[in-house]
Amino acid sequence: MIDLGKKLFERQYFFDELKVEQIVVNPNLQHYPQLFLICRERRGQRLCEYAVGLGFLQLNTLLMRHVDNDRRLNVAAALSDALLSPKASRALHLREFIGSALMLRQVDVSTCLRRFQGSPESDDEPIYFFEIIAIAEVRQKRA
Secondary structure, eight states: OEEGGGGOOOSEEEEEEEEEEEEEEOTTOTTSOSEEEEEEEEETTEEEEEEEEEOHHHHHHHHHHHSOHHHHHHHHHHHHHHHHSSSSOEEEEHHHHHSSOEEEEEEEEEEEEEEOSSOTTOSSSOOEEEEEEEEEOOOOOOO
16 A cells, blocks of 8 residues: 555645545644544555545534435544543544445545655655645536
């Protein structure tokens, strides 16, 4: 699996679909977003993995617009449990809570590529993440 961030050179990147496998909750990490969506997608023959950083209000906006009510409530319950946990951070594997990855289709998310404070020499660690800077309303195409 490759880190998609290593292959992109643009300062901004736009997503119209996100397949979220995990949500990492880390509200106490300074200078980074409160949440990270761990996403996977196929690009040709390669399976890519990347992290999308966002805040609680941005996640709520995405869930309200693109997820049915039952799944949204299950994700919200898991997030509230994670926030009440004494652990500093926690990863929520969505297959455990909703039975599958969370597909967010027809989203219009603008992001900026950010760098983790990590060692760029390490091939095993991702050193980039995408931080959401805007969520636009998706206009339906007229037939």
